[in-house]
Amino acid sequence: MTFTEQLITIGLCVLGTYLTRALPFMIFSEKRATPKYIRYLGDALPSAIFAMLVVYCLKDVSIVEGNHGLPEFLSIVLIIVLHLRWRQMLISISGGTVCYMLLLRLVFNS
Amino acid sequence: MSDRKKILSALRAAFPFTVPIMTGFCFLGLAYGIYMNVLGFGVLYPTLMAALIFGGSLEFVAATMLLAPFAPIQTFAVAVMIQARHLFYGLAMLEKYKGLGLKRQYLIFGLCDETFAINCSTRVPSGIDRGWFYFWVTLLNQSYWVTSAMLGGLLGEVLTFNTEGLGFVMTAMFVVIWLEQFLTEGRHVTSLIGFAASMACLIAFGSDSFLIPSMVLILIVLTAFRLRIER
Numbered sequence: 274m275t276f277t278e279q280l281i282t283i284g285l286c287v288l289g290t291y292l293t294r295a296l297p298f299m300i301f302s303e304k305r306a307t308p309k310y311i312r313y314l315g316d317a318l319p320s321a322i323f324a325m326l327v328v329y330c331l332k333d334v335s336i337v338e339g340n341h342g343l344p345e346f347l348s349i350v351l352i353i354v355l356h357l358r359w360r361q362m363l364i365s366i367s368g369g370t371v372c373y374m375l376l377l378r379l380v381f382n383s
Numbered sequence: 384m385s386d387r388k389k390i391l392s393a394l395r396a397a398f399p400f401t402v403p404i405m406t407g408f409c410f411l412g413l414a415y416g417i418y419m420n421v422l423g424f425g426v427l428y429p430t431l432m433a434a435l436i437f438g439g440s441l442e443f444v445a446a447t448m449l450l451a452p453f454a455p456i457q458t459f460a461v462a463v464m465i466q467a468r469h470l471f472y473g474l475a476m477l478e479k480y481k482g483l484g485l486k487r488q489y490l491i492f493g494l495c496d497e498t499f500a501i502n503c504s505t506r507v508p509s510g511i512d513r514g515w516f517y518f519w520v521t522l523l524n525q526s527y528w529v530t531s532a533m534l535g536g537l538l539g540e541v542l543t544f545n546t547e548g549l550g551f552v553m554t555a556m557f558v559v560i561w562l563e564q565f566l567t568e569g570r571h572v573t574s575l576i577g578f579a580a581s582m583a584c585l586i587a588f589g590s591d592s593f594l595i596p597s598m599v600l601i602l603i604v605l606t607a608f609r610l611r612i613e614r
Contacts, residue, residue, distance in 0.1 A: 278453040283432060285455055286445045289462025290438045290469070294494045297473030303481045311474060314605065317573045317612060318475045319503050321601050322468075323561035324577030325594075326496065330554035332590040348551065352558050362559050366403045369555040374548035 340381045348373040393515030396508050401523045404497045407552040408527040411439060414550075416535020419446055426536035433532035437525055438495055441465045442532075467595055472499040479503070483514040493521040495528075497553075500560050572612055576604050 274282070301307050307315070334342040352369035359365070412433065419429040424446070432442050441462055448458050472494050479502065480487050490502075498521045507516045565574050581597040588596050605612065 274449065274451075274453050279449055281455060282448055282453065282458050283436070283445065285459045286432075286441055286448075286462045287435045289459050290436050290441060290466045291492060293463060293466040293469040294473060295491050296470060297477060298480070298487075298491050301477055303477075303487075307477055310606075310609075311477065313609060313613060314602075315475050315477050317605050318471055318601075320561070320564045320568055320571075320574040321577030321580075321605065322471050322475065323500070323504075323557060323564050324574050325468075325581040325597055325601065326500075326557045327554070327561050328578065328581040328585060328597075329594065330557055332585060332593070344548075345551075345554070348555070349558055352555055353562060356559055356562055362556075362563070363399075363402060365559045366552060366555045367406075369558070370406075370549065370552040373551040373555075377548045 344373055344376040344381055347376060389512050390515050392510075393512050394519045396511045397516050397519035397523065400501050400505055401520055401527070403552060403556045404501070404524050405527045407497070407550070407556065408524065409531045410549045410552070412528050412531025413535040413538075415439070415442060416532045416537070417539055418443065418535075419532075420536050420539035422446055422450065424449070424536070426533060429536040430529060430533040433529045434525070437493060437528065438466055438469075439528075464595060468496075468598065469494060469499075471598060472496075472503070475499075475503055479513075480517070483517070486514050486518045490517055490521055493525050495524065497556070498524045500557065504560050504564055570612065572608075573605070577601060580604060 301311055331342075331345060334345050336342050348369045351372050352365050355368045356362075356365035415433065416426075416429045419432075420426075428449075429442075432445060436442050436445065444461060444465060445458075448454075448461070473491070476490075476494065476499065480490055483490065501520050501524075502517050505520075507513045561574070565571060568574070580600040581593065584593040584597040584600060587593070
């Protein structure tokens with residue numbers, strides 16, 4: 274690949290990303306009222322998206338092989354417990370991450 | 384309140400929300416820079432790609448595309464498919480990003496997963512300017528990503544460190560944001576639809592290609608049951 278071709282390749286990645294981010298804003302201009310159906314979607318989508326993103330983060334965890342997803346499962350349980358107890362994002366996130374790293378090193382270090 | 388004060392107080396309010404992202408991006412960005420370095424790209428590549436594409440997963444894929452024969456149409460198609468989930472973020476942020484003037488253009492450009500997660504789920508503290516709050520979250524996140532990609536590219540293989548499992552910080556963050564959403568929302572059915580649809584598609588389509596089918600399925604279910612969900 275020549276240098277120009279590299280620039281085009283990177284440029285197309287930039288363009289593709291920008292388009293997916295900007296398209297909704299281009300279609301539904303901020304000057305006009307957003308259609309009711311789209312506002313409904315904007316309201317109903319976030320919790321569905323966050324659920325989808327959690328699945329996305331865990332997509333490569335295998336239940337049948339390796340650690341059977343146990344370190345992930347246990348750490349997520351801890352995150353939920355910590356968060357229900359304190360409702361402090363940083364405590365829940367760091368607690369869960371440290372737990373996961375310790376589990377990998379001390380318990381599941383095969 | 385003077386402009387300067389307004390901007391600085393928004394920065395102070397925004398920073399704590401971005402700390403988990405800083406941790407995760409330092410790790411992932413370094414990994415990306417090192418990866419590019421190992422593939423033989425100079426430091427400018429990961430730095431500029433991090434700044435301009437600003438979308439983690441595609442940047443890794445783009446690296447392999449740079450090493451393959453030139454295929455512009457395929458490159459563009461892959462980019463759009465990998466990034467398609469951003470279409471949902473835009474729909475969800477339409478109202479929140481209204482009336483923010485020039486800042487809005489940058490907010491749209493920088494709407495990555497993590498920035499979306501914070502700006503969508505956080506109630507901007509009272510007395511803080513909404514536009515500047517969103518702006519700082521976006522800019523801080525982007526600066527973490529670009530800086531760590533650059534460092535990774537500079538230091539390359541010099542770095543040897545045992546950070547196995549640190550990437551879990553991102554999973555932890557999405558779990559917490561989802562849980563927070565779940566605890567505050569009036570109805571839980573949309574969360575459950577998100578889980579059920581993406582799990583079903585993950586099983587049916589496999590981990591490499593389940594995102595787009597999941598999005599379509601979520602849209603169909605949300606549309607079909609709109610009257611029931613809205614009630």
